[in-house]
Amino acid sequence: MSITFDSLALGEPLQRALRDRDYTTPSPIQEATIPLVLDGHDVMGCAQTGTGKTAAFALPILEHLTQNPRERVRKAPRVLVIAPTRELAAQIGQSFTDYGKHLPFDSAVVFGGVGKNPQIRAMSRGPEVLVATPGRLLDLMNQGHINLRHLEVFVIDEADRMLDMGFIHDVRKIIRELPEQRQSLFFSATMPRSIIDLSRTILKNPQHVEVTPPATTVEKIDQRLCHVAKSQKRELLDHLLSQRENGLTLVFSGTKHGANRIVEQLSKAGLSAAAIHGNKSQGARERALGDFRSGRIRILVATDIAARGIDVKGIDLVVNYDLPKEPDSYVHRIGRTARAGAEGRAVSFCDELSHSLLQGIERCIRGEIPVDRDHPYHQEPTTAMRNAKAQPQGGNRGGGGRNSRNGGGARRSRPQGRRGAPSRGRAA
Numbered sequence: 001m002s003i004t005f006d007s008l009a010l011g012e013p014l015q016r017a018l019r020d021r022d023y024t025t026p027s028p029i030q031e032a033t034i035p036l037v038l039d040g041h042d043v044m045g046c047a048q049t050g051t052g053k054t055a056a057f058a059l060p061i062l063e064h065l066t067q068n069p070r071e072r073v074r075k076a077p078r079v080l081v082i083a084p085t086r087e088l089a090a091q092i093g094q095s096f097t098d099y100g101k102h103l104p105f106d107s108a109v110v111f112g113g114v115g116k117n118p119q120i121r122a123m124s125r126g127p128e129v130l131v132a133t134p135g136r137l138l139d140l141m142n143q144g145h146i147n148l149r150h151l152e153v154f155v156i157d158e159a160d161r162m163l164d165m166g167f168i169h170d171v172r173k174i175i176r177e178l179p180e181q182r183q184s185l186f187f188s189a190t191m192p193r194s195i196i197d198l199s200r201t202i203l204k205n206p207q208h209v210e211v212t213p214p215a216t217t218v219e220k221i222d223q224r225l226c227h228v229a230k231s232q233k234r235e236l237l238d239h240l241l242s243q244r245e246n247g248l249t250l251v252f253s254g255t256k257h258g259a260n261r262i263v264e265q266l267s268k269a270g271l272s273a274a275a276i277h278g279n280k281s282q283g284a285r286e287r288a289l290g291d292f293r294s295g296r297i298r299i300l301v302a303t304d305i306a307a308r309g310i311d312v313k314g315i316d317l318v319v320n321y322d323l324p325k326e327p328d329s330y331v332h333r334i335g336r337t338a339r340a341g342a343e344g345r346a347v348s349f350c351d352e353l354s355h356s357l358l359q360g361i362e363r364c365i366r367g368e369i370p371v372d373r374d375h376p377y378h379q380e381p382t383t384a385m386r387n388a389k390a391q392p393q394g395g396n397r398g399g400g401g402r403n404s405r406n407g408g409g410a411r412r413s414r415p416q417g418r419r420g421a422p423s424r425g426r427a428a
């Protein structure tokens with residue numbers, strides 16, 4: 001029997017906000033994390049986006065603020081959440097607004113790529129909650145617009161992606177500014193050694209919560225591999241997409257320029273698409289995402305970093321136009337489809353130069369992706385291609401043991417030794 005939100009010690013205004021959203025049952029990460037956070041523990045959570053982890057920290061944090069009223073202090077938030085991308089920061093900020101809609105608290109979101117003045121004005125009002133990407137946060141801290149002296153709760157979300165994106169120095173600088181006395185919550189989808197080391201500099205006697213990545217979700221995805229010459233990937237993509245009438249497609253490109261080129265080429269073929277990557281202005285990214293969400297455009301071409309945290313229901317096809325350089329990203333990418341229990345398809349293109357990447361991915365998922373030989377651009381790989389020397393892969397460098405899940409699952413490194421709550425699966 002699963003528990004309901006009513007049995008968690010969350011006040012009426014939060015319960016009402018949950019009812020407004022038709023949430024009745026906490027997800028496993030929420031069930032495990034909310035009581036720990038309410039009890040004041042530090043938490044190390046191993047969970048992906050899509051498991052309900054935002055509410056797992058936002059709800060008990062809002063409850064903490066309610067139970068411990070305090071005067072607002074200009075520029076000095078009581079809660080800081082750092083996240084690797086603007087999109088994720090914006091989504092988290094929105095969650096605090098939604099869950100806290102019957103409470104008197106204010107939140108602000110700061111990230112780069114947009115003007116600072118509105119963010120500076122927002123901070124001067126003294127919001128209780130600040131959600132930020134690391135670079136802009138430091139910038140505003142250095143200019144005296146934000147101080148963290150009164151911080152009570154610190155959250156780091158998608159810590160693994162934060163390190164992958166090279167934010168480690170910024171994160172360390174932020175940590176140095178935090179008061180010693182605080183509660184810290186740390187979330188990451190994977191737990192390589194570098195993440196465990198970082199968590200140790202932040203957390204005190206943490207409780208560990210682990211949620212198996214939505215295994216059922218990944219298993220539900222119909223995964224296919226297309227061997228194709230690099231020079232024919234465009235044609236293959238046109239072929240694949242022009243056969244589709246409905247549904248949303250997310251295409252992954254290895255580079256920003258590549259993403260732009262794919263969009264141009266698709267529009268020449270009469271297919272309207274938009275690109276989303278780090279070189280696009282915030283406005284352009286939000287527009288593209290909004291158009292995609294509403295179904296006005298049915299194809300979004302993204303780089304890994306820009307796609308992180310995108311939670312769009314209705315994506316039923318993910319295309320890996322370029323295979324990811326990090327095997328873990330394969331699971332993150334294909335997990336963008338088959339959300340909320342729906343079924344999805346993931347098609348990956350492997351060209352003559354990408355076999356070492358394919359090997360890394362198949363090692364990671366501990367299985368072979370079934371090959372589709374029926375498309376018109378199939379190119380059977382030669383033995384020389386197949387034997388291409390595997391490149392060293394990023395991702396879970398030096399992490400603990402692997403934990404494979406049946407078939408198309410993800411692997412995960414675990415913190416060595418301690419673990420708190422048992423792993424629990426959830427079809428997100």
Ligand code: AMP
Nearest residue numbers: 023025026027049050051052053054055
């Ligand atoms: P997250 O992992 O925080 O990005 O959440 C993934 C999605 O699940 C979001 O669209 C949330 O709004 C939704 N969600 C979170 N918690 C629940 C819940 N307990 N019941 C139903 N939906 C939820």
